Amino acid sequence: MGLLSDPNRRKALTSLLTRLNTPICVVCYLAGIAWFMGLAFEPFTLRTYMSENAMGSTMVEERFPAGERALATAREFAAHKRKVGGMPVEWLVKTMQARGLEVFTQSFTRTLPFPDENKERYMVRGTNIYGILRAPRAPRTEALVLSAPCSPDNSNNQAVGLLLGLAQYFRSKMFYVEFDCTSLSGFFSHHSGMDYTPLQGRAGSIQAALSLELSSDVITSLDLVLEGLNGQLPNLDLANLFHAFCQKIGVLCTIQGKLQRGDWDTAEGYTHAVQTMMLMVLKQASGRPWGDHGLFLRYHIEAASVRGINSFRQYKTDATTIGRLLEGMFRKLNNLLERLHQSYFFYLMPSLTHFVSIGYYMPAFGLLATILLLRALDLWVQLGTPAQVTEDGAVLFIFSYYKSFLSPSVLVPSFKPSMVISHLTGVALYTLPVLSQETAVEHFPVSETEAVVLTAIAIYTAGLALPHNTHRFISGEGTEQGWRVLKLVALLYLAVLLGCTALINFSLGFILAITLVPAAACVTPHMPKALTALAMVLLSPGCTLLYCVFIFQELQEAPVTLPEGWMLFLSVISQGILDHSLYGSLVYPLLALLIYPCWLLLWNILFWK
Amino acid sequence: SYLFIYLFYYITTKATQFFNSGHTNNWAVLVCTSRFWFNYRHVANVLSVYRSVKRLGIPDSHIVLMLADDMACNHRNPKPATVFSHKNMELNVYGDDVEVDYRGYEVTVENFLRVLTGRLPPSTPRSKRLLSDDRSNILIYLTGHGGNGFLKFQDSEEISNVELADAFEQMWQKRRYNELLFIIDTCQGASMYERFYSPNIMALASSQVGEDSLSHQPDLAIGVHLMDRYTFYLLEFLEDIHPASQANMNDLFKVCPKSQCVSTPGHRTDLFLRDPRSVLITDFFGSVRKVEITREAVNLTSAAEQPVEATKEPKSEPLSYVDQLPVAEIIHQKPKQKDWHPPDGFILGLWTLILLVFFKTYGIKHLKHIF
Numbered sequence: 001m002g003l004l005s006d007p008n009r010r011k012a013l014t015s016l017l018t019r020l021n022t023p024i025c026v027v028c029y030l031a032g033i034a035w036f037m038g039l040a041f042e043p044f045t046l047r048t049y050m051s052e053n054a055m056g057s058t059m060v061e062e063r064f065p066a067g068e069r070a071l072a073t074a075r076e077f078a079a080h081k082r083k084v085g086g087m088p089v090e091w092l093v094k095t096m097q098a099r100g101l102e103v104f105t106q107s108f109t110r111t112l113p114f115p116d117e118n119k120e121r122y123m124v125r126g127t128n129i130y131g132i133l134r135a136p137r138a139p140r141t142e143a144l145v146l147s148a149p150c151s152p153d154n155s156n157n158q159a160v161g162l163l164l165g166l167a168q169y170f171r172s173k174m175f176y177v178e179f180d181c182t183s184l185s186g187f188f189s190h191h192s193g194m195d196y197t198p199l200q201g202r203a204g205s206i207q208a209a210l211s212l213e214l215s216s217d218v219i220t221s222l223d224l225v226l227e228g229l230n231g232q233l234p235n236l237d238l239a240n241l242f243h244a245f246c247q248k249i250g251v252l253c254t255i256q257g258k259l260q261r262g263d264w265d266t267a268e269g270y271t272h273a274v275q276t277m278m279l280m281v282l283k284q285a286s287g288r289p290w291g292d293h294g295l296f297l298r299y300h301i302e303a304a305s306v307r308g309i310n311s312f313r314q315y316k317t318d319a320t321t322i323g324r325l326l327e328g329m330f331r332k333l334n335n336l337l338e339r340l341h342q343s344y345f346f347y348l349m350p351s352l353t354h355f356v357s358i359g360y361y362m363p364a365f366g367l368l369a370t371i372l373l374l375r376a377l378d379l380w381v382q383l384g385t386p387a388q389v390t391e392d393g394a395v396l397f398i399f400s401y402y403k404s405f406l407s408p409s410v411l412v413p414s415f416k417p418s419m420v421i422s423h424l425t426g427v428a429l430y431t432l433p434v435l436s437q438e439t440a441v442e443h444f445p446v447s448e449t450e451a452v453v454l455t456a457i458a459i460y461t462a463g464l465a466l467p468h469n470t471h472r473f474i475s476g477e478g479t480e481q482g483w484r485v486l487k488l489v490a491l492l493y494l495a496v497l498l499g500c501t502a503l504i505n506f507s508l509g510f511i512l513a514i515t516l517v518p519a520a521a522c523v524t525p526h527m528p529k530a531l532t533a534l535a536m537v538l539l540s541p542g543c544t545l546l547y548c549v550f551i552f553q554e555l556q557e558a559p560v561t562l563p564e565g566w567m568l569f570l571s572v573i574s575q576g577i578l579d580h581s582l583y584g585s586l587v588y589p590l591l592a593l594l595i596y597p598c599w600l601l602l603w604n605i606l607f608w609k
Numbered sequence: 610s611y612l613f614i615y616l617f618y619y620i621t622t623k624a625t626q627f628f629n630s631g632h633t634n635n636w637a638v639l640v641c642t643s644r645f646w647f648n649y650r651h652v653a654n655v656l657s658v659y660r661s662v663k664r665l666g667i668p669d670s671h672i673v674l675m676l677a678d679d680m681a682c683n684h685r686n687p688k689p690a691t692v693f694s695h696k697n698m699e700l701n702v703y704g705d706d707v708e709v710d711y712r713g714y715e716v717t718v719e720n721f722l723r724v725l726t727g728r729l730p731p732s733t734p735r736s737k738r739l740l741s742d743d744r745s746n747i748l749i750y751l752t753g754h755g756g757n758g759f760l761k762f763q764d765s766e767e768i769s770n771v772e773l774a775d776a777f778e779q780m781w782q783k784r785r786y787n788e789l790l791f792i793i794d795t796c797q798g799a800s801m802y803e804r805f806y807s808p809n810i811m812a813l814a815s816s817q818v819g820e821d822s823l824s825h826q827p828d829l830a831i832g833v834h835l836m837d838r839y840t841f842y843l844l845e846f847l848e849d850i851h852p853a854s855q856a857n858m859n860d861l862f863k864v865c866p867k868s869q870c871v872s873t874p875g876h877r878t879d880l881f882l883r884d885p886r887s888v889l890i891t892d893f894f895g896s897v898r899k900v901e902i903t904r905e906a907v908n909l910t911s912a913a914e915q916p917v918e919a920t921k922e923p924k925s926e927p928l929s930y931v932d933q934l935p936v937a938e939i940i941h942q943k944p945k946q947k948d949w950h951p952p953d954g955f956i957l958g959l960w961t962l963i964l965l966v967f968f969k970t971y972g973i974k975h976l977k978h979i980f
Contacts (some may be wrong), residue, residue, distance in 0.1 A: 054647050061829035138684040173687070331832060335646055335685060 067320025074161025101131030642753030755795030
C-alpha cells in the first residue's frame, strides 16, 4: 500500500507530525527571521549590474553647460510663485513655449474625505503643466518624462529651473524619443471622484520617467527614491543607471539617505546595511508613494525620484553637474529599444550597489508560512481522529473518519457566524470612521481628522469585546471540535492572505507575518487568559503598526518619545485612509477588511467557551 | 641587350606568376548579422571591408552586401547618412556609392545560404545573386555576435558551423568557387571554421574558442563603439594595399596580434592547396586584371572598309499606342439598378383611404379633433 493510504504508516506519519510540530514551528520561525536578517549580509547579496544591453554599451560625453542659467530661471520662478501666491501657470507656460516645447495645462480638484492635518488642506487642487519636446526625425511612438513637483512653499524651485534648462539643451540635441517636461502635483487623475480637464497633448507611450526634487543651489549628494504606490518598485535597471552615472560624474549618491559603507565584515557595516534594508522594507510596506514617481509605476512606466540633499559636507556639486548627470541618464534611456524589462522588478537594496532579488528573500516568508501550514495540518489530524474507535476494521475506521469530519453539525455553525461577525467588524472599521465623522465632531470636541482616527481606534478596540457578546450565536460552543475547526479555517485563511500580500508587496506580508504567525500558531482556549490576551493585543495589526512607526523613526535617526510616537501613529492612520481615497493605496483596506477580521477570529478562539 | 633579356625574362615570370592562382574573377559576400543601434560597430566593420574591396577593384556587381540594420538613417544617429569607423569622425565608410543588396529583415540565414549555394528563386535580381563560377575567388566576411559554433542573425536565429561547412561543400560540388577566403569577426569566431571540409578554403577569425572579440573605441558624440578591434586593424592594413601590391597571406595572418586585439586571431590553411606565402592579398580583396602579353604587333592604323547597306526599308504604317488595358472589354458592367418606388400619388391615395376607413368605422366626429 502507498505511504498515505496505508493506515499504519499514516498513523506513524501523523504521530510524527503531532510530536514534532512545535519544535519545527519554532525552528521555522527563528530560521525565517534569521534568513531575513541575513539578507543584508554582503556576501549573500549580488552586485548590481546593467542588464539592458541597449543601455549598457552606449556612452556619450555629457555637455550640459547651463547650470547657472537654470538657477537664474529658478529664482525667477520663485519670485513669480510668491507674487501669484500659488503656481505661476502663465509664466511657466510662456517660459516653456519660449524654449520650444508644446505646452498644455490640466487642472484638477479633489475633495478629501476629511481634512488632512499634515498638509493642512481639505481639498487637493492644482494645475499640471506639461511641455512636449518633439523629436525631429523620429515617429512619435515613445517618450521619456522628466517631472518636478511644485508646491506653494519655497521648495523645489531649483528643480523647475533645471528642468527648463535641460529642455532647452535637449532641444539642440538629436533625440530619438520625445521628452516631456512636467510640473506636476497630482498628474494622475483617473481616480473616481477627481475632477479634471482632459489631457490634450499626445506624445507616445512613456518608456521611463524621472522626478526631480532640488531645493538648493548646490547639493552634496543625490538620493534615489524607488518605492512607489502599494510597494511597487521600478525596474532595477533604473537604479543601476543612476548609480552608473553617479560613479561616472563623481557625485555622491545615497539610497534611503544612507551612504554606502565599505566594511561589510564589521558589525557596524552590517548594521548599517540592515538599517538601509529595513528602511526600504518599512517604506515599501507602508504602500504610499514616497516621491512623485510612485504614481507612474501603476501604469507600467519605470520611474524613480532623484532628490538633492544639501548637508554639511565640504564638497558641493553645482547645478551644471546635476544637469550633466540627468543629461547622461536621458541619453542612455534614449537608446532603449523596448521598455525596461531585463532586470528585476522585485528586489530589496541593502545599499546602492547591492541587491537581493525575490528568489533570495521569498524563502524567509515561506518559512513563516510553513508554520501556519504545519499547524493547520496538525489540527486536521487532530480533527480527523475520532474520540474512540469501537469497531475494528479499515472500512469502518475510514467511514467514521469521514463521517465525523464532514458532518455539517460540527462544521458549519462553529465558524460561519464567527467569520461573518469578524468581517462585519472589518467592514465597520473600513467604512464607519469616514462616514461618521460629522456625528463625532458634533458630539465631541475634536477636529475631523482626529474624529476619523479615533473612531477607527474605537472600533478596533470594540472588536476586542466581541467574544463575550457573540458566543450566544455560536451553537457549536462547548465542543473541542468547534474551536479547532475555527482555528484550522483561520490558519488557512491567514496563510492565503499573507501569501497573496507577500507576492504583491513582500515587505507588508513579511511584517504582518512576523507578528501574526506566532499569534495564530500558539493561540488555544486552554492558555492562561489574561497573559495570552495581552500577548494577542501586542501582536495585533494595530500594535504592529505602532512598532513600525517607532522603528522607522529610530532608523531615520530621529527617535521619538512615546507621546510623540502616539501622535505620529494617529497621523499615520489618517494618512493611510487618505492615501486610499486619493491614490488607491491598498494597505488600509487590506488591514481593515481582511487582516483585522482574521485577527478577530484568533481572538475569538482565545475566548472560546 | 643582356638587360633587355633580363627584363623580358623578369616580365614573363611575373606574368606567369600572375596567372598562377587560376582564378579569373573575384566576388565578395559581406554580411553584417546584427541589428539595433548599439551594434553600430558591426555595420561599420562590414562597410570598411566593402570600402577596401571596392577600392581594390571589385565592382558592385560582384559584391553581395548584406546589412541587417540601417545605422546611417537610424533616428538616434546624430550625424545622419554617415557611418564612421574612426573616432572623431575621420572616415565615413558609408559614403555616396554604397550599394546594399540585402537590407534589414532580408538578412536571414536562409537568404545567406541561398546566396552561397545559388538556389534563389528565378525572380531574384542579378545584384542579389552570387553568380560565381569555378574560376571565381570569393571573399566571405561575416561579423556580428557569435558563440561557440554559431553566429546569431538578427537576434532571432543562428547559423551553425556545420551548416556553413555544408554550404561550402555544396558550393564546391556545384563548382561555384575556385578558392574561398573566409573571414569572421565575432566572439569565438574560430569555432565557425572548425568544421570546414571542402578544399581550397582559407579561414581567418578574430578570436579563438572561449575568447571574446572586443570593440575598439567608443565615440563620445555618437555614443556607440565604432568598430571592432580586429576589423579596425584589418582596415588599417588594407589601406596600405593597392591593386598591384605583392603582400601575401602571411602578412594578413599577422594583422592584429594579441597585444592589439586582446583576443588571439586564428587562421586555418590546411584545406588550401597553395602555400599561403604565394597567395596575394589582391587574389581575394582585389579584382583580376587580365593582361595578355603579345609578341606580334597589331596594325591599328588602316581603317577597315565597311560595305554600306543600301537596302531600302519598307514603309511602315504610322504607329499609335496600343490600348494596353481595355477596361470596357474586361469589365462587363451592367447598368446600376435603381430601386423602384411606387408613384407618389399612389401613396397619398392609400393613406387617404386608410384614414377614411378609420373614420367610417369609428365615427366622423373624431375627424374634427384632427383638423
